[in-house]
Amino acid sequence: MALITRRRALTTAGAALAAALAPPAANAFAAEHRRGPRPLWRAHAHNDYEHPRPLLDALDHRFGSVEADIFLVGDQLLVAHDATELDPARTLESLYLDPLAARVKAQHGSVYRGWRTPLQLLIDIKTEGSSTYLELDRHLRRYPHLFTTYAHGRVHPGPVTAVVSGDRAARVPMEAQTVRRAFYDGRLTDLGTSAPASFVPLVSDNWTLTFTWLGVGAFPDAERRTLRTLVSTAHRRGQKVRFWATPDTPGPARDALWTELLAAGVDYLNTDDLAGLESFLDARG
Numbered sequence: 001m002a003l004i005t006r007r008r009a010l011t012t013a014g015a016a017l018a019a020a021l022a023p024p025a026a027n028a029f030a031a032e033h034r035r036g037p038r039p040l041w042r043a044h045a046h047n048d049y050e051h052p053r054p055l056l057d058a059l060d061h062r063f064g065s066v067e068a069d070i071f072l073v074g075d076q077l078l079v080a081h082d083a084t085e086l087d088p089a090r091t092l093e094s095l096y097l098d099p100l101a102a103r104v105k106a107q108h109g110s111v112y113r114g115w116r117t118p119l120q121l122l123i124d125i126k127t128e129g130s131s132t133y134l135e136l137d138r139h140l141r142r143y144p145h146l147f148t149t150y151a152h153g154r155v156h157p158g159p160v161t162a163v164v165s166g167d168r169a170a171r172v173p174m175e176a177q178t179v180r181r182a183f184y185d186g187r188l189t190d191l192g193t194s195a196p197a198s199f200v201p202l203v204s205d206n207w208t209l210t211f212t213w214l215g216v217g218a219f220p221d222a223e224r225r226t227l228r229t230l231v232s233t234a235h236r237r238g239q240k241v242r243f244w245a246t247p248d249t250p251g252p253a254r255d256a257l258w259t260e261l262l263a264a265g266v267d268y269l270n271t272d273d274l275a276g277l278e279s280f281l282d283a284r285g
Helices: 002-021 022-033 057-058 090-108 129-140 168-176 221-236 252-264 274-283
Strands: 039-044 063-073 076-079 119-125 147-149 155-158 160-166 183-187 202-206 240-242 268-272
Touching: 002 240, 039 252, 039 274, 057 063, 057 129, 063 090, 063 160, 076 090, 076 129, 076 155, 090 119, 090 129, 119 240, 129 240, 160 168, 202 268, 221 240, 221 252, 240 268, 252 268, 268 274
Parallel strands: 039 063, 039 268, 063 119, 119 160, 160 183, 183 202, 202 240
Antiparallel strands: 063 076, 147 155
């Protein structure tokens, strides 16, 4: 028995030594299999629910953020772009919350295996904001271990961070809460105000309201300076930045604009083209 124990100890020590002496490529290969492919944290799936497999297609393309538009119908939160498209079977739970909870449970606490950065779930409220948010809050409470939580002045990270966008009336009940399972999507007008990153961790806005450049020709120097000032202001406050209404047709103009957004440090690139943004980001490391 002592001989067997000694052999096992030598085998274990030998394996540890081999791992330590393995070339970097081998260690990287092993880490990849432990962790899974690197997520694209800066990729945001705009109107994600319009893809053939909501949420799942974005996760297959390793996106770090997905967007769901919701309508309050009775006590149900239905996911659609327009009220004419509402389907009782397409609820926030069935398309997003239940699949995310199952995935996190199967992967031991994370959306992407081995990666602890939370997935962002941007929830765009299409009906009256205050009443819709209060119902959303009740729904989120059914998933106690899924969401990043704000509690009595502190943020406790979870596998998924819910950020509420859309109708601005949601802000009032959210600010009144001492415990929240969601955060608020600010606008550029929120930069420099007293709203902290623990309430407004994300600042989103319409690109065309501030910038004229759409990727064709040179980016005007004044607009580049404006962009970088906005991003640096947000980052100093611990906030992330996203723009919508950017060009999304594949081609040089879109690539040029995405390149400038990356260079300026914009945190999320907005797209309906999952494969296109995945390829763009992979090509740039």
